Amino acid sequence: MERETWMGQAVQIAFENVRDKVGGPFGALVVKDGQVVGRGRNEVTTSNDPTAHAEIQAIREACRHLETFQLNDCDLYTSCEPCPMCLGAIYWARPRNVYYACTKEDAAHVGFDDQFIYEQIVLPHEERSIPFQRIDLANKRSPFEAWSQSLDRIEY
Numbered sequence: 001m002e003r004e005t006w007m008g009q010a011v012q013i014a015f016e017n018v019r020d021k022v023g024g025p026f027g028a029l030v031v032k033d034g035q036v037v038g039r040g041r042n043e044v045t046t047s048n049d050p051t052a053h054a055e056i057q058a059i060r061e062a063c064r065h066l067e068t069f070q071l072n073d074c075d076l077y078t079s080c081e082p083c084p085m086c087l088g089a090i091y092w093a094r095p096r097n098v099y100y101a102c103t104k105e106d107a108a109h110v111g112f113d114d115q116f117i118y119e120q121i122v123l124p125h126e127e128r129s130i131p132f133q134r135i136d137l138a139n140k141r142s143p144f145e146a147w148s149q150s151l152d153r154i155e156y
């Protein structure tokens with residue numbers, strides 16, 4: 001199928017999500033070998049889950065379906081450019097391509113401005129609007145040491 005057709009489906013999911021009052025105006029699809037392997041819609045407000053963005057939901061469904069944590073050879077179609085949280089999830093999931101329709105400026109125009117998050121990332125911790133403070137424990141590296149020594153660890 002054409003990329004525009006897949007994107008049309010992502011936009012339709014987003015449109016129906018608003019119509020059905022499930023959440024924000026965002027929809028996403030993961031496609032592999034010409035088949036939809038994951039679908040996602042924004043469910044933040046109905047599931048009380050601030051991480052339930054469309055792209056995250058689609059990635060979760062695709063990974064469940066494919067029984068993997070890496071979306072090799074998969075394409076992600078999203079009705080809007082991903083926010084910084086979804087961008088992180090996308091880089092961890094490693095799809096082959098990301099296609100988006102609306103831009104983050106379009107999203108900002110209707111109240112979903114995530115520019116401030118990009119700005120927070122580069123700020124020194126003490127200048128962030130949510131304070132980040134280090135708590136130094138003697139055994140803080142024990143999980144990392146256990147990981148390094150684990151012979152059957154599954155890297156990702």
Ligand SMILES: Nc1nc2[nH]cnc2c(=O)[nH]1
Pocket residue numbers: 024026041042052053054055078080081082083086107112
């Ligand atoms: N791309 C995208 N941006 C968002 N901003 C707030 N929620 C979402 C979402 O689900 N997807």
